[in-house]
Amino acid sequence: MLAYIVKRTLGAIPTLVLVTIAVFLFVHVLPGDPARLAAGAEADEATVTLVRHQLGLDLPLPEQFVRYFDNMLHGDLGESLRTRRPVSREIAERFMPTFVLTLTSMVWSVLVGLVIGVISAVWRNRPPDAIGMTLAVSGISFPAFALGMVLMQIFSVQLGWLPSIGAGSWRNYILPSITLGAGVAAVMARFTRAAFVEVMKEDYVRTARAKGLSERIVVVKHTFRNALIPVVTMMGLQFGFLLGGSIVVESVFAWPGMGSLLVDSVNMRDYPVIQGLILLFSVEFIVINIVVDVLYGLINPAIHYK
Incomplete structure (x- = not known):
């Protein structure tokens, strides 16, 4: 390994x-x-x-x-043309808000997507499947910036329950994480459903059912692990996209993260910061792909690396 x-x-x-x-x-x-x-x-x-x-x-x-x-x-990404500060310091100050927001969005979206996908696969072509896939299509179709403004209008302006801008406390993460993770949850639900439906057609699943095992045992013990491999691939890709693609959400909620830093740098033609951010996003994708490949071996011991 x-x-x-x-x-x-x-x-x-x-x-x-x-x-x-x-x-x-x-x-x-x-x-x-x-x-x-x-x-x-x-x-x-x-x-x-x-x-x-x-x-x-x-x-x-x-x-x-x-x-x-x-x-x-030599570890020197240059100086920002705007602030004359090292690029590494500019990025470091904005990294954690984006990373925590991305991680929060990923956790809830993966859990919700897996649950909806599994339920839709087990009860496919029945009402739970129709409801789940309707929610998934809605999540994919609704633009993130529009969802963010709707949530802000309802929960911040009208009800006053949640803050709309900034990253001062855990309450600030709720609306941005929902906005950022809605599309991922929808993609995960559809992808999980497709993977589970495919695996549930395999002979060993039919054999498990023929032995009289309950549907819960069949799904958890015989289906879940084998269907999880393609799902893990999608999880890794979606995490990379979230980490590097939160620009719109950060702009809507005035989030002090790397997305807003990239927008400001592009507007000001701050070459060193733009280069540093995009290089960081590229490294993140490479690291995520390696982590996903390692997870394959942990999920399925039959996979061997050379």
């Missing part, structure tokens, strides 16, 4: 290099002059030229990339 993890980690290095190159080129084709933004709207051309030289933006693009990549290998 350890050799497999090391092999996968080393194999991810070329992917990270390609992602770094792609992100570097992408941010440099964005419209706008970051030197002008950093110097200020009232700065004259000489000041802008001086700022551009200080930031190294007057160097040829390949030389800029080599300098950035060398600094990155």
Whole structure:
């Protein structure tokens, strides 16, 4: 197992290099002059030229990339063009609010999605299945920003039960986590149902029923573990998407996380912060994929790694 993890980690290095190159080129084709933004709207051309030289933006693009990549290998992601603070510090201050929000959203959405999916599979083509899949389709179809504004209007404005902005206490997490996790719960429900229906058609499941085992034993002991492998794959992907894709929800609820930081950085053409955030999101996806592969072996001991 350890050799497999090391092999996968080393194999991810070329992917990270390609992602770094792609992100570097992408941010440099964005419209706008970051030197002008950093110097200020009232700065004259000489000041802008001086700022551009200080930031190294007057160097040829390949030389800029080599300098950035060398600094990155030494753990230096550069300085924010807006705040002149290290990018690593900017990201670190915004990481935990996003991570806790994502984790909260993932926990409840996976539990709800699994329950709805299993119930729909066991009672497929019957009222519980119809109700569950209707909820799932609704969760997928309803845009996150619209759901967030509806929840905010009802529970914050009209009822006054929950705060609408900020991340000061656990109550602040309720509305954003519901908004962020609704789509994931819907996807998990549909995916779980499909996986369970497929497994429940297998011969060993029919044999278990023929032996007179109760439906609960059949589902829990003979179906759940085998149907869980594709579901775990979807869980890993959804967690990565939540962690890197909370921009809309954070904007709606004024959440002090990485999503709002990315939006501000794009608006201000803050190249180092944009590059650092997207690189972090890429690393997160790679780590999640490795964790998912390891979980395969824990769920199904028949799986062997080479």
